[in-house]
Amino acid sequence: MSSSKSFLDQLFESRILHASGVDGLYARSGTFEDVVSRFETFALTFGEHEITEAMVFPPGMPMADFETSGYMKNFPQLAGTVHAFCGGDHDHMGLLQCMAAGEDWTKGQEATQVALIPAACYPLYPILARRGALPENGAYVALQSYCFRHEPSKDPARMQMFRQREYVRVGTEDQAMAFRETWKERGQEMMKRLCLPHEVDIANDPFFGRGGRMMGASQREQALKFEMLVPINSVESPTACMSFNYHMDNFGKAWDIKLQDGSPAHTACVGFGLERITLALFRHHGLDVAAWPEDVRKALWG
């Protein structure tokens, strides 16, 4: 893989990804998608008997639930909301004139009831809350969603639209913490079987602004977030391909998810960056999947 060409250019040249003209927004080839899908199947063999249900979300979530999540408090720079034309004939004419003149035609767009999902587990919480108190064993959900984060980059591992597969545990503090510790171990086992260099490290989310630095420091001090780091675009700054998060009772309180005794539920999630893991496999095992090491082929192709 030693080449003066960037990894992204190599992926374009081998038609594994296709450029769109916008950084971080790429078409995936059949080959790429086959690896994504095989990784998902592989991931689901871990902890499959613990799952109580599975969900897949569309890329958008209700704006009201997005607001409840508090995402705009912490990550306003990454959020994306869906806006649409809601005018009449005259507005339409004005819009077309604006476009023809190369002016900003988006000023009149109005907010819809849809926000783009920033993290795959967000739409789950209001669904659980609406069901009333959790069953005694809590919930253990396997889910997947496209996510959006506004951070255009030439690093192929930092896409604007990407998929996360997650397992989410909702229950008592002990259940949530035990879940996260189990998945830290399982994540390493998965990486070993995929023959990827990896390291688990404490981490923080990219909170916005100066206040965000304090939020990040606080998150680290409380050891709430760990990441599975794998070198993809650079060895110096390896990429988080998985994350293991304990949210305390923040989401339980925000969405009013209750345990049987009426107290707010604690939540934890493990997230797999599907594009990132797929890119890591291409980065370390080569662009020709047929030539990947036998152990990796065995794990993914069976």
Add this chain to the structure above:
Amino acid sequence: MNDIVRELLAKHGSLPVSVDQISDDADLYDAGLSSFASVQLMLALEEHFDVEFPEHLLNRKSFSSVEAIVAALAEITGDQQAA
């Protein structure tokens, strides 16, 4: 300085209890101060005192009690009397 810290804590701390019931050395996180509320408090303190919290003070410890906040401000303003 203590009074102003308490006033801003009451306004921005979103605490479930009255600030008057909290002693100077009581743990504010135990009293219900969230990470986000501590950031709001930090920004309000910066605005009021026209200072900027340096990197090494942007942590939970600096906001863990009224006296810790006063000590942090004293360090920033260089006014040791205030501590």
